[in-house]
Amino acid sequence: MKKILALTDYKDNFGSKHLDQPYRSGMDKGKLEQYFNSYGFQVTFSKFSEIDWQSESLKDNIVIYTSSEDPKYFYKDFIEDIILALQLSNIQVVPSYQYLRANNNKVFMELLRNVELPNQFCQLKTIQLGVLEDVKSHAKNIKYPVVIKASRGALGSKIYLAKNENDLVKKIKKASKTFYIKDYLWDLGRSYKHKGYLKNSIYRKKFIIQEFIPDLEKDWKVLIFGDRYFILTRYNRKNDFRASGSKTNYKAGTQSEYTYQILDFAKQVFEYLDIPHVSLDIAFDGQQYYLLEMQGIYFGTSTINMSDAYFVFENNQWIPKEINIDLEKIYTDSIINFLSK
Structure with a gap:
């Protein structure tokens, strides 16, 4: 019988399901096991943290897995480490790592679209940026109004419409602000101590600028x-x-x-x-x-x-x-x- 390793999160949940019981518990693992068995697949559920990396039988599995929408995506970052390591170990992960990376990550989603899809599906002109300061080099090519999207966010949150250049800067600041007083003061001290030092941007959350329809x-x-x-x-x-x-x-x-x-x-x-x-x-x-x-x-x-x-x-x-x-x-x-x- 073919083997599937189904990776669950730290709560032992798998996948996303509307109206799941209990709330936000994901799919029914018993049903998944039953359905996969009917196709001749043996399913083993395991948390990401419980993978036995030294096991010679690990490579005998096809890996399916959950993602996460935890606050600030700290745990999702851990999941990405695991899935990338499995893929680099020549273990089949479904879906492959790039789709996990693009999950709730609009910057990489746009990059992935350009890599995997032909131009007919990439009609919307989009600029991917990591800091506010980089907008300057693109200013001449921006036609207003434009849409600004924070890289992270769902259900239409952190999406803004900018009608002119001043509005663009204002909306990007809302989408990308990374002001932390301790870091700012420490960086300010560097600028006084070291002549010519350029302070870090306080707008470093990545974002996209997209053509408005x-x-x-x-x-x-x-x-x-x-x-x-x-x-x-x-x-x-x-x-x-x-x-x-x-x-x-x-x-x-x-x-x-x-x-x-x-x-x-x-x-x-x-x-x-x-x-x-x-x-x-x-x-x-x-x-x-x-x-x-x-x-x-x-x-x-x-x-x-x-x-x-x-x-x-x-x-x-x-x-x-x-x-x-x-x-x-x-x-x-x-x-x-x-x-x-």
Whole structure:
């Protein structure tokens, strides 16, 4: 029997699941074990901290794992260390490390988009920066209004619209501020003691500056698990340009104001990514589709709960199918589908 090592967090939780019980406990590990066993896979659950790095049998496993949205992402940083080490040990991790790195990391997500996707999915002009001071070298190429996104943040938080250069600096300061009084005073002392010393920036949280798409009223979130596509329409907040996290007039499944072209676009993106499942945010301005964001692990699954159906592409057409299986089955099938490629 093939072996899967499923890595859980320090709370012994695995994955992200809407309406899980207890709250924020993730997927049902018993169901996952049952479903994987039905495909001939033996699953062992283990915390990241419990990996036996000296075990010769470690390389016999395919590794699946959870991520984390802990405050400040300290624990996620630890998870990244573990997954990268496993991948460098030539152990198959699903998804591969770069998708974990891009999870709730908009800077790397944009870099990954440019690396893994062709230009047709990279239409939005985006600048990735690590400090406020670096904006100066790009100032001549910025056309207003523009969107500023802190690298970390979900549900539309830490996303701002800048209407001019002064507004840009103001919004970037909100997104990137790293002022710590002790560090600042220590650095100030260096500047007095050492002639010519340049003080550290106090705006060092990385961020992106992204082209603004005008007149959008809504976007679509598409969750893809293998060959199953779940879709949700999200309207913008009132007097706002953001749809993510708005909870405004959400419509899911067959009620989602979907078009086959949106599903086609999502399918094209997914086929370029070496991944079993993904969450895509897609916009349409009346002329072309835009990929706004993508997440390959530990994304929200409420779209599934809100949907009356998912879509599959069969016989060159999109067909809605009633949802009669749980998330654990959907997740398992996507992993098996990926491993069988």
